[in-house]
Amino acid sequence: xxxxxxxxSLAVSLKSxxxxxxxxxxxxxxxxxxxxxxxxxxxxxxxxHFTLCVxxxxxxxxxxxxATALALTETFKITRVEPAIDAVQYAKNxxxxxxxxxxxxxxxxxxxxxxxxxxxxxxxxxxxxxxxxSSVVTKMQLLNMVFATMNQGLSASPPFIRTAQISIHTRxxxxxxxxxxxxxxxAVMTESLFGTVNVNTELRxxxxxxxxxxxxxxxxxxxxxxxxxxxxxxxxxxxxxLLVGYAVFDVHLEITGWxxxxxxxxxxxxxxxxxxxxxxxxxxxSASAAANAVLFPMMFLSGSFFPLEMxxxxxQAFAKVLPLYYVNEGLRASMLFHDNGAALSYAAxxxxxxxxVFILGITVTRWEEGR
Amino acid sequence: MTEEAENAxxxxxxxxxxxxxxxxxxxxxxxxxxxxxxxxGPNGAGKTTTVEIIETIRRPTSGKVHLLGMDVTKEKLDxxxxxxxxxxxxxxxxxxxxxxxxxYYSRLFSCRNADIDGLIALVNLTDKAEAQYMxxxxxxxxxxxxxxxxxxxxxxxFLDEPTTGLDPRARxxxxxxxxxxxxxGKTVFLTTHYMEEAELLAxxxxxxxxxxxxxxxxxxxxIESNADYLVLTLQSxxxxxxxxxxxxxxxxxxxxxxxxxxxxxxxxDIRKILNAMKDAKASFLxxxxxxxxxxxxxxxxxxxxxxxxxxxxxxxx
Numbered sequence: 001x002x003x004x005x006x007x008x009s010l011a012v013s014l015k016s017x018x019x020x021x022x023x024x025x026x027x028x029x030x031x032x033x034x035x036x037x038x039x040x041x042x043x044x045x046x047x048x049h050f051t052l053c054v055x056x057x058x059x060x061x062x063x064x065x066x067a068t069a070l071a072l073t074e075t076f077k078i079t080r081v082e083p084a085i086d087a088v089q090y091a092k093n094x095x096x097x098x099x100x101x102x103x104x105x106x107x108x109x110x111x112x113x114x115x116x117x118x119x120x121x122x123x124x125x126x127x128x129x130x131x132x133x134s135s136v137v138t139k140m141q142l143l144n145m146v147f148a149t150m151n152q153g154l155s156a157s158p159p160f161i162r163t164a165q166i167s168i169h170t171r172x173x174x175x176x177x178x179x180x181x182x183x184x185x186x187a188v189m190t191e192s193l194f195g196t197v198n199v200n201t202e203l204r205x206x207x208x209x210x211x212x213x214x215x216x217x218x219x220x221x222x223x224x225x226x227x228x229x230x231x232x233x234x235x236x237x238x239x240x241x242l243l244v245g246y247a248v249f250d251v252h253l254e255i256t257g258w259x260x261x262x263x264x265x266x267x268x269x270x271x272x273x274x275x276x277x278x279x280x281x282x283x284x285x286s287a288s289a290a291a292n293a294v295l296f297p298m299m300f301l302s303g304s305f306f307p308l309e310m311x312x313x314x315x316q317a318f319a320k321v322l323p324l325y326y327v328n329e330g331l332r333a334s335m336l337f338h339d340n341g342a343a344l345s346y347a348a349x350x351x352x353x354x355x356x357v358f359i360l361g362i363t364v365t366r367w368e369e370g371r
Numbered sequence: 372m373t374e375e376a377e378n379a380x381x382x383x384x385x386x387x388x389x390x391x392x393x394x395x396x397x398x399x400x401x402x403x404x405x406x407x408x409x410x411x412g413p414n415g416a417g418k419t420t421t422v423e424i425i426e427t428i429r430r431p432t433s434g435k436v437h438l439l440g441m442d443v444t445k446e447k448l449d450x451x452x453x454x455x456x457x458x459x460x461x462x463x464x465x466x467x468x469x470x471x472x473x474x475y476y477s478r479l480f481s482c483r484n485a486d487i488d489g490l491i492a493l494v495n496l497t498d499k500a501e502a503q504y505m506x507x508x509x510x511x512x513x514x515x516x517x518x519x520x521x522x523x524x525x526x527x528x529f530l531d532e533p534t535t536g537l538d539p540r541a542r543x544x545x546x547x548x549x550x551x552x553x554x555x556g557k558t559v560f561l562t563t564h565y566m567e568e569a570e571l572l573a574x575x576x577x578x579x580x581x582x583x584x585x586x587x588x589x590x591x592x593x594i595e596s597n598a599d600y601l602v603l604t605l606q607s608x609x610x611x612x613x614x615x616x617x618x619x620x621x622x623x624x625x626x627x628x629x630x631x632x633x634x635x636x637x638x639x640d641i642r643k644i645l646n647a648m649k650d651a652k653a654s655f656l657x658x659x660x661x662x663x664x665x666x667x668x669x670x671x672x673x674x675x676x677x678x679x680x681x682x683x684x685x686x687x688x
Contacts, residue, residue: 008478012467019466019503206462211519214426214456215479216448 001224005217009225013199014232028237031187032244038305039176039249050139053090053099055081060107066125069150070100075142087128098139101126145337177253180245181331182304187241188234188266189298189324193291195230196274201287204278219365223275230267238263258334258343265347266327269354275361298324323357326350378437379404379527379558380425385434387420394420396582397434402575404526407549407559409573411566411665417582418562419459422531425560426456439526452480455525459532459562461516465505469496469515472504473522480523494518494548510541517548527558534568546571566665576665580673590665597671598663603633603641611653619647 017024054067070076081090087099102125109123125147127140203209212222238259245251273294281287299305301315302325308316319325330346333339380402387395395417402408410418423429425436427447436443441450463472470487477485491500494514499507507515513533520528533549534542542565549572552559563569569576570590577587586593605612607629616623616633621644623631635641641660648655 002481004481005479008475012464012471012475015471016464016466207458207460208462208464210428211456211458211461211463212479213428214451214454214458215476216451216481217479 001218001220002216005221006225006228009217009222010228010232013225013229016199017195017229017233027191027233028240031183031237031241034183035176035180035241035244036248038179039245050076050142051079051096052076052139052143053079053081053094053096054102055083055085055087055090055099056102057083057104058102058106059083062107062110063102066102070143070146073146076139087126091128091130097130099128100143101128174249174251176245176249177251177336178332179305180241180251180253181335182328184238184241185262185266185324185327185331186299186304187237188230188263189270189327190295191233191237192230192267192270193274193277193295194288195233196226196271197277197281197287197291199226200274200278201281201283205283219362223271223362223365227267227271230271231264234263234267253335254338256334258330258340258347261347262327262330262334262343262350265350265354268358269323269327269350272354272358272361275365276357279361279364279366298322303328323350323353326353377404378402379406379439380408380560381435381437382421382425383435385421385424385436386432387417387424387429388432393582395424398579398582398584400577400584400587402527402558402560404558405556406574407553407561407572409569409576410560410562410579411564411569411576411669412562412579413564416579418564418579419531421579422529422560422562426454426529427451452523453526455520455523455528457513457516457520457528457530457533459535461513463504463512463515463519466503468501468503469507469518470500472515473518476519476522482523485522485524490518490521493521493551495544508541510537510544513537513541513545514548517545517552521552525557527560528552529560531562532564533561534563534565542568566669570665578665578669578672580669585672586668593665593668594663597668600634600636600663601638601641602661602663602667603635603644604630604659604661605633605648605655606630606658607656609654611651612648612655615647615651615653616644619644 052070054070056063056067067078067080071078079096081087081099087101090096091099103123106123113122127143129140200209242253242255245253274291277287277290277294281290301311302308302319302322304324308319308325311319326346326349330343330350333342333346378401380400382401383399385395385398386393398417398421400408410421412418420429424431425438425443427438427443427450430444438450439453443450464475467475469491473485473487473490477487488497488500491497494517496511496514496518499511504512504515517530517533520530530549534545537545546568549559549561553572559572561569561572573590575587576590576593577584578593579585586597588596605616608631613623613625613631616631621633621635621640623633625631633644635644638660645658
C-alpha cells in the first residue's frame with residue numbers, strides 16, 4: 001500500500017467528479033430536493049400532535065392509566081372511544097387512522113403479573129389502523145416505544161408506572177425525521193454504487209485500467225482511493241442533507257459516532273456490490289442498467305421512502321434481505337430513537353454483509369486483463 | 372541470465388493460446404539495447420498479445436520472456452518501474468489536464484523530480500499543457516500517451532500501434548516525436564501495421580503473420596532480399612499501351628484510373644518500355660518509378676495485404 005499513490009489517485013478522481021458539473025449537481029442536489037419535496041408535503045400533518053383514539057374495554061383504574069400515561073408524553077392527544085362501539089367501524093366512520101384497544105381483563109392480568117409474580121401473564125393491546133395513512137406507522141412506532149419503556153420499567157423494579165411514563169421523551173416525532181435518515185442511507189448507496197460501477201466500467205472500457213496495470217499502482221491502492229472518494233462524497237452530501245433538515249424543517253436528529261460508522265459501512269457495502277457488478281457487466285451502458293436493477297428494489301422496498309409497515313407481509317419479509325434496510329433502521333435507531341443497542345445490532349448485521357460483499361468484490365476485480 | 376543483460380528483450384519459443392485459439396505460436400527474437408524494434412503485421416496477427424506479454428500484462432502459455440534480464444512472469448514488480456508503455460488504443464482521464472495527467476503518472480512511479488515541463492515540450496504539447504484530455508485531438512492524445520510512457524525515464528519503451536486511427540498529418544507529428552526518442556538512444560519496442568512507420572523508425576523489423584514471425588531483419592535488408600525489383604507506374608495510358616507492355620513479356624497490372632503497373636528487374640527495362648511506347652505512339656500522362664517497400668515484402672511473404680488498399684505504397688509522400 002502506497003499512500004502517495006492512493007492520494008494521487010484520489011485527487012484525480014475527485015477532480016474528475018468536480019469537473020463533471022452536471023453529474024455533480026444531480027448527485028449532490030437530488031437527495032436535498034427529495035427532502036424538500038417530501039418534507040413540505042408532510043409538514044402540515046406532523047406539526048400537530050398525533051391524535052390517538054383509545055378504547056378501554058377493561059374500564060378499570062389500571063387500564064385508564066395507560067391513556068393517562070400516553071397523554072403525558074405530550075405526543076398524543078387522546079380521544080376516548082366508548083367500549084360499546086365496534087372499533088373498526090368507529091375508525092372507518094370517524095376517519096381515525098389508529099384506535100388503540102385495551103382488552104378486557106387488562107387489570108386482572110396486570111395484577112397477576114405484578115403481585116403473584118406470574119411471568120406468563122400478559123395483556124395484548126390491539127392497534128386497529130388504516131394502512132393507507134402515512135402517519136399511522138409513525139404513531140405505531142411511537143406507541144411501541146412507549147410500551148417498550150413501560151415493560152422495561154415493570155420487569156426491572158417494583159411497579160411504579162407513572163415514573164416509567166414520565167421518563168418517556170416528551171417531544172413529537174415527525175415524518176421528516178424518519179425520512180432524512182432513509183434518504184441519507186439511500187444517497188450514500190446511490191453514490192457508492194453508481195460511482196464505482198460507472199467509473200470503473202468506463203475506465204476499463206477506455207483501457208485506462210490496462211494502462212494503470214503497467215504502472216506500480218496496485219489493485220489495493222486503487223480500491224482504497226475509490227472508497228475514500230465515495231466516503232468524501234458521502235460526507236459532503238450527508239452534511240448538506242442534514243443542514244437542509246435542520247435549517248428548513250428544524251428536525252431533531254442526533255449526530256453521534258454511529259453516523260460515520262453507518263456511512264462507512266454503507267460505502268463499503270455498495271462499493272463492494274459495485275465491484276462485483278463491474279466484473280460481471282462488460283459495457284458502460286449495461287453497467288448503469290445493472291446498477292439500477294440493484295438500486296431500485298433497495299430504494300423502494302427497504303423503507304427509505306415508505307415506511308415498511310405500509311407494505312404487504314411478504315414484501316416486509318423481503319425487505320429484511322436487502323442490506324439497505326439495515327442501514328435505514330440503524331441510522332434511525334441512532335439518530336432518532338437514541339437506541340444504541342439496536343444501532344449496534346444493525347451495525348453488526350451490515351458489517352457482516354459488507355465484509356462478505358467487499359471481500360468478494362476485491363477477489364473478483366481483475367486488474368490484469370489476461371490470464 | 373546475467374543481471375545486466377546485453378539484450379533488452381529476449382523471447383524464446385513464446386506461445387499464447389486463448390482456449391482453442393492460438394494467438395502467438397512459437398516465436399523467438401531478441402531486441403538489443405538502444406535499438407528500435409518494430410513488430411509489423413496486420414490486425415489480429417498477434418502483435419498486441421506479444422507486446423502485452425513482454426509488458427507483464429498477460430501471461431504466456433509457454434516459452435520464456437526476459438526483459439532487462441528479468442523473467443516477466445516472476446519479476447513484474449521489478450520490471451514495471453523500468454519500462455514505459457503506450458497501450459493500444461491509449462486513453463486517459465477525460466477531465467484531467469495534460470500537466471495533471473503527467474503529474475499523476477509521475478506520482479504513481481514515485482518520481483519526485485520528474486521533468487514534467489520537459490516531457491510536455493518533448494511531445495510538443497506546451498501550449499496544450501492546461502487543456503483537459505477530452506479536448507485534445509487524436510494526435511495530441513497519442514503524444515500525451517507517449518509522454519506518459521516516458522514519465523519514469525524508462526529503459527525500454529513499448530508503443531503499441533502509436534499511430535493507428537490518426538490522420539496522415541497527426542501520424543507524421545507522432546513520428547517526429549518517435550524519431551526524437553530514437554536519437555536519444557532509447558530502446559523502443561513498436562508494433563504497427565503501417566509499413567512506412569516501421570521503415571522510417573525501426574532498426575529491426577519482425578514481420579508477424581498469424582501468430583508466427585515470418586521474416587526479421589533491418590528494413591533495407593528485408594526489401595533487398597525479398598523484393599529485388601522496381602515498380603514502374605504509367606498513368607492514364609491509352610489502350611495501345613497495355614498491349615505494348617504485354618507484348619514485351621512483362622505482366623502489367625491495371626486499375627480503374629487507366630494506370631498500369633509493371634515490375635521490372637533493372638532500370639534498363641524501364642528505358643526499353645518507354646522506347647517501345649514511343650515507337651508505338653502510345654500515350655501516357657505521367658510516370659513514376661519506385662523501389663518496393665515493406666508492403667510488397669509482406670505481400671510476397673504472406674500473400675495477404677497489411678491493410679485495405681495497401682498495395683503500391685499509397686503515395687503518401
